Every structure is written in structure tokens, then in C-alpha cells.
Amino acid sequence: MSSSTPAPDLGPRAGAAPLSLCAREPHVPADRLVAEMVPPPRFDSVRFDTYVPDPGRPSQSEAVRVLEEFAGGLGGAHAVGGAKRGLFGFGRSRAPKAPAGPRGVYLDGGYGVGKTHLLASLWHATPADPSLKAFGTFVELTNLVGALGFQQTVRTLSGHRLLCIDEFELDDPGDTVLVSTLLGKLVEAGVALAATSNTLPGKLGEGRFAAVDFLREIQGLSAHFRTLRIDGEDYRHRGLPEAPAPCSDEAVTRAAHATEGASLDDFTHLLEHLAKVHPSRYGALTDGLRAVCLTDVRPVPDQSTALRLVVLADRLYDREVPVLASGLPFDRLFSEEMLNGGYRKKYFRAISRLTALARDGQRLTAPA
Structure with a gap:
């Protein structure tokens, strides 16, 4: 929960009837959905140096190195004189052009290897005001679109330096088209992307719907990311x-x-x-x-x-x-x-x- 959200009522004292x-x-107003797009309480204090890589899994240490570099590259001004700037500070004219190459990182791995820890660490390490960084699960992102509408979501997030999407999943064709279009708009606006999932971006949607019918959208999503595979056992x-x-x-x-x-x-x-x-x-x-x-x-x-x-x-x-x-x-x-x-x-x-x-x-x- 963001610091601007009032602390909730903790309910009755011990010995009274429990809550249900x-x-x-x-009821969750739309402005709360936006305000709460920060790492959840469990990940408030995580940082790259609190992540403990498994010595037998070099991909974990490599992920930390790549993400630290990625965060460092997000330190440039996002907008100068009204013109948005790209991932590493490259200026653009008034008419944004689609950048070449991936604009984000995608952490792929099994459950419990610390992907969310690393994603939250990236959010914390990115040198930008918290209001210019957004962190949420895939479900929370699609819910934000439902609450604000597509165009308002694009306007709200386009001014951000970084969008972190945890638990990236495509469970139905509608979500595939929606998220593909949304992320394309945000990349054009200069927003850097980072995501975690248990599924490689090119395999999203497999086994859940006819992914082959939406191959163009899925490939479009995949093109936004550089994939980092993180191996390991469930740390929990x-x-x-x-x-x-x-x-x-x-x-x-x-x-x-x-x-x-x-x-x-x-x-x-x-x-x-x-x-x-x-x-x-x-x-x-x-x-x-x-x-x-x-x-x-x-x-x-x-x-x-x-x-x-x-x-x-x-x-x-x-x-x-x-x-x-x-x-x-x-x-x-x-x-x-x-x-x-x-x-x-x-x-x-x-x-x-x-x-x-x-x-x-x-x-x-x-x-x-």
C-alpha cells in the first residue's frame, strides 16, 4: 500500500469475535489502484544486495548484474522541453518513433527463484521519483485498464520512467490484444518495461487458449523484452x-x-x-x-x-x-x-x- 493511503482499521481486539x-x-476507487502501484509490503525493503544467489545457479548472479545495469540506464531525464526521451537518454522529436530492439527485461523462471524480489529491487534502484515508477501484477494492470479505460491508462502511465509487471500471464485472447496494444503505446512514449513470469514470452497463452490465432500479438509482446532465464529451486x-x-x-x-x-x-x-x-x-x-x-x-x-x-x-x-x-x-x-x-x-x-x-x-x- 502506498504511503498516501490511510492505514486501515485493524478490526476488533483479541478476544472479540474475529473478522470474516x-x-x-x-470498493476500490480508481485513484487507489494507481496509488498502490508500488512494490507490496513484503518487498518494501528488498534490494539487489539482499538477494542471495544460489552459488550453483550462475544465472541468478547474472540476472542481478544485468538488472543493476538496466536500472543505471534509467537515470536520464524522461522529458526535456516537452519531448520524451528514450531508455538511455536518447532524445526524440515531437513525433515518437518506435525504438529499435527490446525496451525491457523479462525474468523467466520457476516459482520461488526470487523473480519478484529482483523486480522490486529494480523498482527501488531506478533513480526516479516513486510517482514516475509503477509496479503491479499483470492482473492489477488489466484491472487498472478496466477502471480507468484504455486511453486514460495510456496517459497515466506514459509519463513514467519504468513499468514493472509481476506474474505476467495471458489467460485469454482479450488480454493478449489489450496488453500488446498497451505496452506498444507505452514503449513509444519512452517507458521502460520489466516483467516476471513462469513462461517465456513467446510461449505466453499456450495451453490456455488458441495462442496460434494471436501469434502476431504474442510476438509483438515478446519483441519488447530481453529475456533473462533464472534457474533454481524454490527458496521458500x-x-x-x-x-x-x-x-x-x-x-x-x-x-x-x-x-x-x-x-x-x-x-x-x-x-x-x-x-x-x-x-x-x-x-x-x-x-x-x-x-x-x-x-x-x-x-x-x-x-x-x-x-x-x-x-x-x-x-x-x-x-x-x-x-x-x-x-x-x-x-x-x-x-x-x-x-x-x-x-x-x-x-x-x-x-x-x-x-x-x-x-x-x-x-x-x-x-x-
């Missing part, structure tokens, strides 16, 4: 114990009542409620939460529900909200069919992040 996500129907599980076993319903309920700012919801009811809230509001849905307590976790019944849960897991992880649950462990949320399908990388990321939050949630059951 199912009772929340947040590197040297850590197995995911904690779920608690009993009674233990979860007791912890929710004893924890200030905790929510308590039945898992199935929460999934039903998520269908009534636009994913752009899931961040606001979690405002002020100190913990999320869930009872009777069960397998997710269908793909639409699963994708909504992925977005919620991302927002909880961004905000470092611990999760305590009863029922099934999180690695059994998604069916084998889902884990072998086109969205498998999203589901594995959600499992990884929820497992990390479940470890954090263990402290809620510790004796005071």
Missing part, C-alpha cells in the same frame, strides 16, 4: 521442513478468537464469496488482517474457483498475512488434472506461497 472475509465487499522450501499438518477446527477457531485482527471463515463459503468480488479488490479484501483462519479446507472444485484462489493467495503472500487452516493440506487443493493443465505454474506458485504462509501461521497456536 465473507462479510467484506470492498530450501532447507525448510515439510509443510505443517492442518490443525483441528477447534484449534483454528480458538486461534482466530485469540488473535487481534484475525479472520475466521469456512473455506467453502470463502470460495463462494470470492466469486462475488472482482479479483482487483482482493487486496482491499485483506486490508488490516493480521491472520487468516480457515476451517474445513477441501479440494477446489473447478478451474474458475482455483484461479480466484490463486489471486487471493498472491495478495496474502504480498502482505505477509499468516494462514492457519484445518482440513486438507494446501498441496492437495488442486486436482491432478489442474496441476497438469495450462495453469499448472499458477497452481504450484499458490501451493508454494500458501505453504510458506501456513508455516508462519503455526505461531498462532503457540502458547502465549
Whole structure:
């Protein structure tokens, strides 16, 4: 959340009835969507020198080197006398021309190799006022277009030095055309791009829709980026114990009542409620939460529900909200069919992040 956004109400004191996500129907004004395009709380303090490369994975150290150089190249004035300047300060006339070669960097790698850490570090390292830098997930970017309209989004972001897009995914043809056009406009305006994804830019959309029918748009997106492959294992599980076993319903309920700012919801009811809230509001849905307590976790019944849960897991992880649950462990949320399908990388990321939050949630059951 940006510093200009008022601190949310943290809810009742410990011992009072816990909060409920199912009772929340947040409204998020468009100006808040713009103001919150900064690295989330988990990544407020990350920097390149706090990233710990795996010595056995040289691609990680190489990514840091390239990104530090990239950030240093963004130090020139973005506009002089009303004329926009390019990535490394090259001037342009009034009529912008499409620059030659990639205008951004694209971090490709498996979940848990530190791509978001590096992307946020790039944002922090770029020598520009925070108001001239934007950071958001792919979902948040498309939601911004929905809230502001396409032309206003172009106008809003065209004055920026850098746009960072985390979790870049193309889940449907409409998003493909929309984002391809938007990024093309921003590149013409001199905005540098950086993105992370689990999928190479030329492979975006595969397994989810007829990507071959939108090959021109996908290739156009790919042309904006220099791809950096980052290899490695999921740092969230590197040297850590197995995911904690779920608690009993009674233990979860007791912890929710004893924890200030905790929510308590039945898992199935929460999934039903998520269908009534636009994913752009899931961040606001979690405002002020100190913990999320869930009872009777069960397998997710269908793909639409699963994708909504992925977005919620991302927002909880961004905000470092611990999760305590009863029922099934999180690695059994998604069916084998889902884990072998086109969205498998999203589901594995959600499992990884929820497992990390479940470890954090263990402290809620510790004796005071």
C-alpha cells in the first residue's frame, strides 16, 4: 500500500469475535489502484544486495548484474522541453518513433527463484521519483485498464520512467490484444518495461487458449523484452521442513478468537464469496488482517474457483498475512488434472506461497 493511503482499521481486539472475509465487499476507487502501484509490503525493503544467489545457479548472479545495469540506464531525464526521451537518454522529436530492439527485461523462471524480489529491487534502484515508477501484477494492470479505460491508462502511465509487471500471464485472447496494444503505446512514449513470469514470452497463452490465432500479438509482446532465464529451486522450501499438518477446527477457531485482527471463515463459503468480488479488490479484501483462519479446507472444485484462489493467495503472500487452516493440506487443493493443465505454474506458485504462509501461521497456536 502506498504511503498516501490511510492505514486501515485493524478490526476488533483479541478476544472479540474475529473478522470474516465473507462479510467484506470492498470498493476500490480508481485513484487507489494507481496509488498502490508500488512494490507490496513484503518487498518494501528488498534490494539487489539482499538477494542471495544460489552459488550453483550462475544465472541468478547474472540476472542481478544485468538488472543493476538496466536500472543505471534509467537515470536520464524522461522529458526535456516537452519531448520524451528514450531508455538511455536518447532524445526524440515531437513525433515518437518506435525504438529499435527490446525496451525491457523479462525474468523467466520457476516459482520461488526470487523473480519478484529482483523486480522490486529494480523498482527501488531506478533513480526516479516513486510517482514516475509503477509496479503491479499483470492482473492489477488489466484491472487498472478496466477502471480507468484504455486511453486514460495510456496517459497515466506514459509519463513514467519504468513499468514493472509481476506474474505476467495471458489467460485469454482479450488480454493478449489489450496488453500488446498497451505496452506498444507505452514503449513509444519512452517507458521502460520489466516483467516476471513462469513462461517465456513467446510461449505466453499456450495451453490456455488458441495462442496460434494471436501469434502476431504474442510476438509483438515478446519483441519488447530481453529475456533473462533464472534457474533454481524454490527458496521458500530450501532447507525448510515439510509443510505443517492442518490443525483441528477447534484449534483454528480458538486461534482466530485469540488473535487481534484475525479472520475466521469456512473455506467453502470463502470460495463462494470470492466469486462475488472482482479479483482487483482482493487486496482491499485483506486490508488490516493480521491472520487468516480457515476451517474445513477441501479440494477446489473447478478451474474458475482455483484461479480466484490463486489471486487471493498472491495478495496474502504480498502482505505477509499468516494462514492457519484445518482440513486438507494446501498441496492437495488442486486436482491432478489442474496441476497438469495450462495453469499448472499458477497452481504450484499458490501451493508454494500458501505453504510458506501456513508455516508462519503455526505461531498462532503457540502458547502465549
